[in-house]
Amino acid sequence: MNYIMCRTLSTIAKILEFITKFPEGVPQSQLAKALGVSKSYLSLVLKNLEKQGLVYRIRVGNMILVKPVFVGSLFEFKAKVLKLGIVWSSEYLFLGYFAKLLKEKEGIELIINIYPSALQAVLALIRREVDATLSPMVTQIYGYLLSKGIVIVGGGASGGGYIYEIPHNLSETIISSEISTMDLCRAVALKKKYIYGSTASTRYFSSPREAIAMIRRRLAKYAIVWHPINIDVESAGGKKILGCSELEEVSHCCTFAVTRVLSQDIIERIAQIYMNSIELFNKDKKRFIDWYSATVGIEPSILKKALNEYTYTPELNPKNVSKVIETLGIDVPAKEYLYQVIQI
Numbered sequence: 001m002n003y004i005m006c007r008t009l010s011t012i013a014k015i016l017e018f019i020t021k022f023p024e025g026v027p028q029s030q031l032a033k034a035l036g037v038s039k040s041y042l043s044l045v046l047k048n049l050e051k052q053g054l055v056y057r058i059r060v061g062n063m064i065l066v067k068p069v070f071v072g073s074l075f076e077f078k079a080k081v082l083k084l085g086i087v088w089s090s091e092y093l094f095l096g097y098f099a100k101l102l103k104e105k106e107g108i109e110l111i112i113n114i115y116p117s118a119l120q121a122v123l124a125l126i127r128r129e130v131d132a133t134l135s136p137m138v139t140q141i142y143g144y145l146l147s148k149g150i151v152i153v154g155g156g157a158s159g160g161g162y163i164y165e166i167p168h169n170l171s172e173t174i175i176s177s178e179i180s181t182m183d184l185c186r187a188v189a190l191k192k193k194y195i196y197g198s199t200a201s202t203r204y205f206s207s208p209r210e211a212i213a214m215i216r217r218r219l220a221k222y223a224i225v226w227h228p229i230n231i232d233v234e235s236a237g238g239k240k241i242l243g244c245s246e247l248e249e250v251s252h253c254c255t256f257a258v259t260r261v262l263s264q265d266i267i268e269r270i271a272q273i274y275m276n277s278i279e280l281f282n283k284d285k286k287r288f289i290d291w292y293s294a295t296v297g298i299e300p301s302i303l304k305k306a307l308n309e310y311t312y313t314p315e316l317n318p319k320n321v322s323k324v325i326e327t328l329g330i331d332v333p334a335k336e337y338l339y340q341v342i343q344i
Contacts, residue, residue, distance in 0.1 A: 011035060011037060011041075011042075011045055012045060012049065014035050015031065015035065015042075015045065015046070015049065015055070015066075016049075016054065016055075016068065018031065018034060018035070019031070019055065019066055019067065019068045020068050023067065023068060024067075025058070025065030025066060025067040026065065026066050026067075027063050027064065027065060027066075028042065028043070028046070028057065028063075028064040028065070028066050029063075029064075031066055046066060054068075055067065055068055056149070056259075056260070056261040057149075058126065058147045058148065058149040059146070059147055059148045059149075060146070060147070067128070080106075080107050080108050080109060081108065081109050081111055082102060082108050082109070082110050082111070082131050082132060082270070083111045083113060083129070083130040083131045083132070084110060084111065084112050084113070084130060084131070084132050084133065084134065085112075085113045085114075085115055085121040085122075085124045085125060085129070085130035085132070085133040085134075085135070086112060086113070086114055086115070086121060086133070086134045086135070086296075087114075087115055087116075087117065087118050087121050087134070087135055087136075087254065088114050088115065088116055088208060088296060089160070089226055089227065089228070089296075090160070090227050090228050090296075090298055090302060090303050090306035090309070091134075091156075091157050091160055091226070091227070091253065091254060091306070091310055092134055092157075092254070092292070093281065093285065093288065093289065093292050093303060093306065093307070093310075094277050094278050094280075094281035094288075094312060095110070095112070095134075095277075095288070095292060095295070096287065096288020096291045096292060097276075097277035097278075097280045097281050097287075097288065098110060098273065098274055098277035099291075100277075101273045101276055101277050101280075102270075102273055105269075105273055106269065106270075106273070112295055113129070113130055114295075114296060116206065116207035116208060116209075117177050117178070117180070117206055117207060118135045118136045118138075118139040118177060118178075118179065118180040118181075119139060119177075119178055119179055119180070121133050121134075121135040121139070122135050122139045122140055122142075122143040122150075122257075123143070125143065125149075125150055125257065125258075125259060126143055126146065126147045126149060126150065128259060128261070131258060131259055131262070132256065132257065132258040132259070132270070133150075133256075133257050133258075134156060134254045134255070134256055135254055135255075135257070136179075136180045136181040136184075136253060136254055136255075137152065137181070137252045137253075137254070137255045137321070137324055138179060138180055138181055138183065138184050138324065138328070139179050139180055140152055140255060140257045140341065141324070141325070141328065141338060141341055142179055143257075144338075144340070144341035145330075145333070145338070148260070149259060149260050149261070150257045150258065150259060150260060150341065151257060151258060151260050151267065151341060151342070151343050152255050152256065152257045152316065152341055152342050152343065153256055153257065153258055153267060153268075153270075153271035153274070153343045154255060154256030154271050154274045154275055154278075154314065154315065154316065155252060155255060155256070155275070155278070155312075155313040155314050155315050155316045155317070156252060156253065156254045156255045156256060156278075156312065156313070157252075157253050157254060157310040157311065157312050157313075158245050158251060158252060158253055158310065158311050158312075158313065159243070159244075159245045159253065159309050159310040159311055160226050160227045160245075160253060160306070160309045160310050161181055161182055161185055161224065161225070161226045161227075161243065161244035161245065161250070161253060162224070162225065162226075162230050162233075162240055162241075162242070162243050162244065163185065163186075163189055163194065163195060163222060163223075163224050163240070163241045163242045163243075163244065164222065164223045164224075164225070164230070164233045164234075164238035164239060164240055164241065165195075165221065165222055165238065165239045165241055166215055166218060166220050166221060166222070166223060166233075166236070166237070166238055166239075167237045167238070167239065168218055168237075169218045169219075169220060169221045170217075170218045170219060171218070171219050171220055171221060172197060172201050172221050173197075173201055173202070173203045173219060173220045173221060173222075174186060174190075174195065174197050174201055174202045174203070174220065174221065174222045174223075174224070175202075175203050175204070175205055175211060175214055175215075175219075175220040175222070175223050175224070176202065176204060176205070176223075176224040176225075177204060177205060177206075177211075177224075178204035178206075181226075181244065181250060181252075181253045181254070182224040182225065182226060182244070183204075183224075184244075184249065184250055184324070184327065184328075185224050185244035185247060185250050186202065186222075186224045187327075188247045188249045188250060188327065189224075189241075189242065189247065192247070194241060194242050195222045195241065197221070197222070203220070208225075208229045211223065211225055211229055212229065212232045212233075215232070215233055215236050215238065216232075216236055222241075223238060224244070226253075227306050227309045227310075228298060228302050228306065231302065248323065249323055249324065249327040250324075251317065251320035251323060251324060252313075252316070252317075252320055252321075252324070253310075255316065256271070256274050257341075258270065258271075267343070271343070274314075275314035275315060276314075278312050278313070278314040279314055281312060282312055285307050286304070286307070289303050289304060316342060318342075321339075321342055325338050325339070
């Protein structure tokens with residue numbers, strides 16, 4: 001065995017031993033100093049370890065963190081578990097099929113974590129608290145810019161979001177969830193003058209409960225919300241102005257994103273199962289309503305009404321993706337860079 005190979009194997013052993021002590025991650029620059037190797041050499045070794053599924057790297061600001069891949073994680077197919085983060089809503093009625101196909105085809109159990117907002121769901125994916133997320137494409141794009149650690153691999157639902165005017169309001173405030181499809185809807189509606197106000201008059205709610213409380217207290221002039229929050233808005237006298245899906249810039253609501261830590265083979269297999277689940281759902285939409293109701297805590301009667309709120313597309317539409325990216329107006333980094341978040 002030659003010197004270079006011995007040195008590389010020794011470095012690999014030291015890397016794995018070192019980072020295992022710090023599951024929260026080690027700055028790559030610090031790791032190079034600790035091991036006494038050059039940054040360029042370490043980068044090459046880490047790239048090879050990533051391909052083998054032994055480590056993964058995420059960018060946090062200007063810092064690159066190196067993290068260990070734990071035994072029992074999905075990508076080693078030992079725990080046989082996929083942790084999926086979703087935003088609380090009536091939108092993901094196809095997940096019963098997804099859980100069923102994962103179990104049948106790969107022997108994987110689907111565990112669902114529910115979050116009150118899109119930001120929290122995507123942050124959970126970035127932090128590796130979950131392996132995948134169903135959340136707004138908008139949020140996922142920004143999540144990619146922060147971490148480079150996620151990829152969007154499947155379509156999802158359109159519809160379900162609405163703009164309401166609140167009667168007898170005591171404020172000129174526009175309320176919405178932050179960095180989400182609702183936020184995009186708000187920005188486009190303001191620009192096209194469906195509603196009137198300014199970015200300074202926008203206030204973000206962090207959960208459905210907070211949104212409903214603000215509406216009942218008449219602390220907003222306009223509310224941009226999703227189903228089933230809109231039921232409470234209408235019961236409070238909210239007047240529907242527009243459906244967000246009526247705006248061409250607001251195409252996909254939530255899409256399917258996974259961590260880049262997974263091998264490409266596993267990503268492709270899970271993505272295919274995901275798309276197949278939506279295809280089956282479109283043929284029989286009522287089959288798993290009770291299952292989904294028990295999962296998210298929304299009454300079956302409300303979920304049955306939600307069937308008329310959304311349309312479902314298994315795959316990403318490149319034109320819709322381009323429209324969203326153009327509407328976001330991000331020029332730093334260059335728009336072309338944003339397309340790396342998409343796997344079509």
